[in-house]
Amino acid sequence: MSLSGKKIGFGMTGSHCTYDAVLPEVEKLVQLGAEVVPVVTYTLANTNTRFGEGLEWLEKIEKITGRKVIASIVDAEPLGPKEPLDCMVIAPLTGNSMSKFANALTDSPVLMAAKATLRNSKPVVLGISTNDALGLNGINLMKLMAAKNIYFIPFGQDDIHLKPTSMVAQMDYLSETVIAALGNKQYQPVIIERYRQ
Numbered sequence: 001m002s003l004s005g006k007k008i009g010f011g012m013t014g015s016h017c018t019y020d021a022v023l024p025e026v027e028k029l030v031q032l033g034a035e036v037v038p039v040v041t042y043t044l045a046n047t048n049t050r051f052g053e054g055l056e057w058l059e060k061i062e063k064i065t066g067r068k069v070i071a072s073i074v075d076a077e078p079l080g081p082k083e084p085l086d087c088m089v090i091a092p093l094t095g096n097s098m099s100k101f102a103n104a105l106t107d108s109p110v111l112m113a114a115k116a117t118l119r120n121s122k123p124v125v126l127g128i129s130t131n132d133a134l135g136l137n138g139i140n141l142m143k144l145m146a147a148k149n150i151y152f153i154p155f156g157q158d159d160i161h162l163k164p165t166s167m168v169a170q171m172d173y174l175s176e177t178v179i180a181a182l183g184n185k186q187y188q189p190v191i192i193e194r195y196r197q
Contacts, residue, residue, distance in 0.1 A: 004033030011110035014043030015092035080116030091127025102140035123181035133167035156194035
């Protein structure tokens, strides 16, 4: 399994509690030979939470990828025509960003990079982390699942008792999902059991 010669965009949105599960997967892509281009939302870059400060996360991402983080829509736009990606990953993808992406809104660097990648008919891989996947956002999830060139890291309910509408991707399937997407395949099974009793 190798991603040598592949240019992979890696977008991260504001699911702060998920970053610790995602960064090892970014590192795995690099180890598999990919050139990883990091892209973040304004929320990640500018928000300090109990899970860490925005600046700390940016430094960690840049250290892993060896590249400066793209943190503006203007800087993300060239990923379409001038500096095309082989694949764009968004992990974690919040419900907020998912609803915007499903409805063609482009108000963050991550969504601009995803839109630019779709424009080039290249795959976009999504790793959801949302409390309302089985609620109001369900319609947006299904819209994206039916869309061409969009693939999902396998996901499932993460807490059926306290958060029955919540679904989160199993991030350690990220590399396998990217490799499958590069071959125009959805890694299966896409809906998995991952809940806590």
